[in-house]
Amino acid sequence: MIIYLIGFMGSGKTTIGEKLQEQLQMEYTDTDEYIEKMTGRTIPDIFALEGEKAFRTYETNALKEITSGVVSTGGGIVETAENISFMKDNGVVVYLPTSLNVIENRLHDDQSRPLWKQPAAARAALFARRSLLYESTADITVETDHKTVEEISAEVVSLLGNRPVQDCQ
Numbered sequence: 001m002i003i004y005l006i007g008f009m010g011s012g013k014t015t016i017g018e019k020l021q022e023q024l025q026m027e028y029t030d031t032d033e034y035i036e037k038m039t040g041r042t043i044p045d046i047f048a049l050e051g052e053k054a055f056r057t058y059e060t061n062a063l064k065e066i067t068s069g070v071v072s073t074g075g076g077i078v079e080t081a082e083n084i085s086f087m088k089d090n091g092v093v094v095y096l097p098t099s100l101n102v103i104e105n106r107l108h109d110d111q112s113r114p115l116w117k118q119p120a121a122a123r124a125a126l127f128a129r130r131s132l133l134y135e136s137t138a139d140i141t142v143e144t145d146h147k148t149v150e151e152i153s154a155e156v157v158s159l160l161g162n163r164p165v166q167d168c169q
């Protein structure tokens with residue numbers, strides 16, 4: 001079984017993925033960490049030196065190469081239509097909706113996410129546009145505002161357990 005975590009930057013995909021790895025005793029991969037290992041470059045360096053388009057190609061390749069376990073994606077995974085159909089065809093997609101003001105409190109002036117380092121209006125537009133894509137891609141949705149990491153992972157585990165058997169193979 002593959003479980004894909006999707007959502008905006010700061011929704012907690014990496015944090016919840018690590019927790020689910022412990023709870024479900026499954027393999028775990030974060031696509032950003034995978035790309036950093038494969039390229040030997042940090043995400044900000046890839047954006048600065050090669051551009052976003054090159055990053056999106058690495059991201060699609062990473063998605064295809066990770067074949068099992070819990071997968072924390074990057075917030076822009078839904079920017080590529082091919083990624084959306086790949087995740088829907090190959091696993092269960094868990095969306096972690098989080099409101100923009102909660103994300104602002106979590107990320108502040110985070111420097112490690114190139115697309116967070118833009119004016120608030122541009123971030124809000126990106127958030128609005130992507131939210132529609134996350135919603136239409138999700139099989140399972142777990143809100144994260146004002147919940148602890150433990151509460152969110154427990155909810156994900158419980159909803160995964162309620163899935164029809166054929167979805168969990």
Ligand SMILES: Nc1ncnc2c1ncn2[C@@H]1O[C@H](COP(=O)(O)OP(=O)(O)O)[C@@H](O)[C@H]1O
Pocket residue numbers: 007008009010011012013014015016072106107144147148149152
């Ligand atoms: N439920 C939560 N409550 C409070 N802080 C959280 C929660 N989930 C994640 N965080 C914090 O928010 C920041 C971003 O989390 P991260 O897992 O990196 O998000 P993503 O991978 O979706 O960008 C981290 O500092 C993390 O500790």
Ligand SMILES: O=C(O)C1=C[C@@H](OP(=O)(O)O)[C@@H](O)[C@H](O)C1
Pocket residue numbers: 007008009010013014032043073074075076077112113114115
């Ligand atoms: O939203 C995006 O386009 C991105 C999100 C980041 O991952 P997180 O969502 O884990 O921050 C990372 O993949 C890269 O900086 C691009």
Ligand SMILES: [Mg+2]
Pocket residue numbers: 013014015030032072073074
């Ligand atoms: Mg992450």
